[in-house]
Amino acid sequence: MIQESGQPAPAAFEKMLWQYRGEPGMIIPLLQAAQESYGYVPPAAIERIASVTGTPEAEICGVITFYKQFRLKPLGKHVIRLCKGTACHVVGAETVGQVIEDELKVVPDETTEDGIFTYMVVACLGCCSLAPAMMIDEQTYGRLTPQTIRKLLRQYRRDAQKM
Amino acid sequence: MREIVIGMGSCGLAAGGQKVYQRFEELLGSGDHGASLKKTGCIGMCHAEVLVEVREEGTESVFYGNVTPEKADAIFESHVKNGKIAAEFVFDAAASGAQQKRIVLRNSGVIDPDNLDEYLARQGYKALEKALTSMTREEVVATVADAGLRGRGGAGFPTGTKWKFAAGYRDEHKYIICNADEGDPGAFMDRSVLESDPHSVLEGMAIAAYAIGADAGYIYVRAEYPEAIKHLKHAIAEATARGFLGDDIFGKGFKFNIRLKEGAGAFVCGEETALIASIEGKRGMPRVRPPFPVESGLWGHPTCINNVETLANVAWIILNGAAAFKALGTEGSKGTKVFALAGKIKNGGLVEVPMGMTLNDVIYKIGGGTTLGGPFKAVQMGGPSGGCIPASLGETPVDYEQITATGAIMGSGGMVVMDETTCMVDVARFFLSFTQNESCGKCTFCRIGTKRMLEILQRICEGKGKEEDIGLLRELGEQIKSSSLCGLGQSAPNPVLTTLRYFMDEYTAHIHDKKCPAKSCLALVEFAIDAGKCIGCGLCLSSCAVGAITGEKKKPHAIDAGKCVRCGKCMTVCNVNAIEKR
Numbered sequence: 243m244i245q246e247s248g249q250p251a252p253a254a255f256e257k258m259l260w261q262y263r264g265e266p267g268m269i270i271p272l273l274q275a276a277q278e279s280y281g282y283v284p285p286a287a288i289e290r291i292a293s294v295t296g297t298p299e300a301e302i303c304g305v306i307t308f309y310k311q312f313r314l315k316p317l318g319k320h321v322i323r324l325c326k327g328t329a330c331h332v333v334g335a336e337t338v339g340q341v342i343e344d345e346l347k348v349v350p351d352e353t354t355e356d357g358i359f360t361y362m363v364v365a366c367l368g369c370c371s372l373a374p375a376m377m378i379d380e381q382t383y384g385r386l387t388p389q390t391i392r393k394l395l396r397q398y399r400r401d402a403q404k405m
Numbered sequence: 406m407r408e409i410v411i412g413m414g415s416c417g418l419a420a421g422g423q424k425v426y427q428r429f430e431e432l433l434g435s436g437d438h439g440a441s442l443k444k445t446g447c448i449g450m451c452h453a454e455v456l457v458e459v460r461e462e463g464t465e466s467v468f469y470g471n472v473t474p475e476k477a478d479a480i481f482e483s484h485v486k487n488g489k490i491a492a493e494f495v496f497d498a499a500a501s502g503a504q505q506k507r508i509v510l511r512n513s514g515v516i517d518p519d520n521l522d523e524y525l526a527r528q529g530y531k532a533l534e535k536a537l538t539s540m541t542r543e544e545v546v547a548t549v550a551d552a553g554l555r556g557r558g559g560a561g562f563p564t565g566t567k568w569k570f571a572a573g574y575r576d577e578h579k580y581i582i583c584n585a586d587e588g589d590p591g592a593f594m595d596r597s598v599l600e601s602d603p604h605s606v607l608e609g610m611a612i613a614a615y616a617i618g619a620d621a622g623y624i625y626v627r628a629e630y631p632e633a634i635k636h637l638k639h640a641i642a643e644a645t646a647r648g649f650l651g652d653d654i655f656g657k658g659f660k661f662n663i664r665l666k667e668g669a670g671a672f673v674c675g676e677e678t679a680l681i682a683s684i685e686g687k688r689g690m691p692r693v694r695p696p697f698p699v700e701s702g703l704w705g706h707p708t709c710i711n712n713v714e715t716l717a718n719v720a721w722i723i724l725n726g727a728a729a730f731k732a733l734g735t736e737g738s739k740g741t742k743v744f745a746l747a748g749k750i751k752n753g754g755l756v757e758v759p760m761g762m763t764l765n766d767v768i769y770k771i772g773g774g775t776t777l778g779g780p781f782k783a784v785q786m787g788g789p790s791g792g793c794i795p796a797s798l799g800e801t802p803v804d805y806e807q808i809t810a811t812g813a814i815m816g817s818g819g820m821v822v823m824d825e826t827t828c829m830v831d832v833a834r835f836f837l838s839f840t841q842n843e844s845c846g847k848c849t850f851c852r853i854g855t856k857r858m859l860e861i862l863q864r865i866c867e868g869k870g871k872e873e874d875i876g877l878l879r880e881l882g883e884q885i886k887s888s889s890l891c892g893l894g895q896s897a898p899n900p901v902l903t904t905l906r907y908f909m910d911e912y913t914a915h916i917h918d919k920k921c922p923a924k925s926c927l928a929l930v931e932f933a934i935d936a937g938k939c940i941g942c943g944l945c946l947s948s949c950a951v952g953a954i955t956g957e958k959k960k961p962h963a964i965d966a967g968k969c970v971r972c973g974k975c976m977t978v979c980n981v982n983a984i985e986k987r
């Protein structure tokens with residue numbers, strides 16, 4: 243799904259731009275659509291939103307950098323979201339993060355060299371009773387131990403390399 | 406006819422609910438077994454997910470806990486096919502259930518959230534009908550005010566009063582916003598309600614809209630809650646199709662439509678003025694109040710903002726009357742409160758208790774005590790805006806004023822239980838790093854003051870704390886509280902100030918004795934190998950970056966404390982838990 247900026251915009255994002263009729267408050271939904279389509283917000287999408295809505299690019303960038311959801315860089319094939327909420331913190335999320343960083347050789351918000359994983363830390367996934375927890379893409383994994391994390395990450399990497 | 410009900414809220418799904426559901430589907434497909442299968446939302450006992458309930462008319466439901474596809478086979482064979490309860494997998498739900506009172510969670514874990522008919526069968530939209538057909542707007546406001554309902558989003562502002570203000574302003578457009586931003590780390594009440602019983606929130610919004618004269622509603626929901634968003638979208642479409650939302654509800658000429666807005670990941674957007682800015686498509690920065698949103702909110706129109714749980718109470722109050730609601734609770738806090746019990750607790754999950762129950766009762770009678778069985782040390786309430794209440798105040802009842810008197814706040818309902826392995830200095834540091842990160846940067850003290858406080862806490866945890874640090878923390882804390890615009894800054898120092906108040910001995914131990922009593926701050930503990938457990942596999946030896954571990958293959962290894970830099974890596978690689986913190 244990830245495309246380089248400069249290429250034609252994917253249909254979903256383009257359609258939303260076409261449907262825009264000057265309703266107020268559409269910058270964030272448009273950015274969400276761009277990110278949904280490209281996997282991140284490329285410069286070309288910012289230019290398009292600016293010209294269609296008549297909002298200065300600087301203002302759009304202000305919105306992008308304010309919210310944690312928006313990314314200006316492409317994502318890896320799998321996205322790891324490690325929960326560092328309170329419940330996870332008190333049962334060892336710190337250690338879990340350490341294991342992920344060692345195993346993947348990344349720090350939060352980085353993508354591994356092979357482009358397979360992007361590693362992020364989030365405030366709370368809301369499944370506190372499964373702490374410590376993390377999500378890989380849409381799948382949640384709970385009651386993690388260093389052993390299970392290593393196994394999981396290696397499994398994902400093997401599967402990704404096979405494809 | 407037996408009915409198999411599977412808990413498929415986020416916790417259930419995370420624990421593998423989908424696989425269990427599929428397994429039952431396959432088993433049922435194998436022939437006619439006189440049973441049906443259904444999904445439901447959060448049953449509340451998250452610690453025992455995947456939960457499966459087998460219902461049968463005329464008998465008590467049986468709950469099965471920690472169900473896997475393999476256990477599903479056994480349950481199916483014995484209970485569903487042959488009517489014999491599979492006793493070894495039964496989960497006793499009665500003990501914690503008896504202490505609870507379910508108003509907000511009345512349908513959670515009972516109905517299929519995607520099926521409007523099931524909501525209707527449990528008096529769904531009857532309250533809206535009653536309000537529209539037999540009550541004036543003023544009567545609705547008066548009933549909610551009389552019930553004593555207070556905002557469940559944290560501040561506890563009386564809902565009836567807020568509605569009365571909003572109703573008092575005249576404008577061509579008015580809005581009602583449901584605040585489903587739930588940013589508190591360690592809280593998942595609102596998510597569970599949205600996933601398990603979305604219509605109760607929609608109905609509450611429609612009643613609120615009628616009461617204040619709003620024609621449109623927004624639900625501002627965190628993008629991190631994909632399941633909740635899915636159920637809400639479905640519920641809005643279904644309610645609109647059946648005329649419970651739309652341009653002429655119950656033929657009374659009442660128009661009300663709801664739109665969903667996904668947040669984009671900023672804790673401060675839970676604050677009402679920031680939330681409005683975010684819906685307007687701007688950076689979500691709080692602004693000065695007054696004017697309050699009830700006077701000038703979304704796009705300058707009167708706007709009433711209520712929390713998910715607040716709204717989920719409304720239909721029940723309209724149907725059962727203010728007196729029934731008032732009968733529960735204390736002098737100043739009526740009704741019930743939903744808590745997300747988590748941390749070092751045996752039976753973590755979602756519970757709803759009458760106001761006035763003591764913290765001890767919530768933790769021991771409902772939560773089953775701590776994971777390790779010992780006493781709890783403290784309970785954190787109110788998340789980053791709240792504080793840690795020590796066990797010595799365990800008899801404090803759940804009541805807005807009394808919780809506030811401890812220095813914590815009722816908050817939105819996160820209750821994280823901590824035992825003697827939790828370091829209170831580290832907990833304070835954790836919350837401060839959260840608020841410091843989430844500060845929008847508008848107010849100087851919140852932006853820079855929290856950063857300085859965090860640096861001080863960090864150095865205390867690293868064993869580099871100084872005598873004067875305590876005074877500095879207190880001084881900064883008071884300054885941040887008094888010179889910040891919104892609740893984020895005004896409450897950010899609370900976790901630090903409450904731990905200073907109740908757990909000074911731990912701060913002293915870190916600063917003077919360079920010890921972490923909970924053995925949690927790595928820089929202040931000593932690592933050692935338990936020779937009895939070590940199998941001499943060499944994993945730790947090869948993981949140690951500084952060569953502090955020695956030992957022969959197949960013989961117990963040892964750590965040289967002089968060389969050890971306390972990174973803790975050996976502990977994470979050991980497969981037999983032989984590495985200890987001393």
Ligand SMILES: Cc1cc2nc3c(=O)[nH]c(=O)nc-3n(C[C@H](O)[C@H](O)[C@H](O)COP(=O)(O)O)c2cc1C
Nearest residue numbers: 556557558584587588675676677711712715892893
């Ligand atoms: C930093 C900050 C974060 C907040 N987050 C939330 C939240 O996630 N959910 C919520 O309902 N209220 C939150 N609030 C409180 C809201 O500003 C507001 O008081 C509440 O939504 C009103 O609804 P209620 O009266 O029904 O409680 C937050 C307040 C502050 C200052």
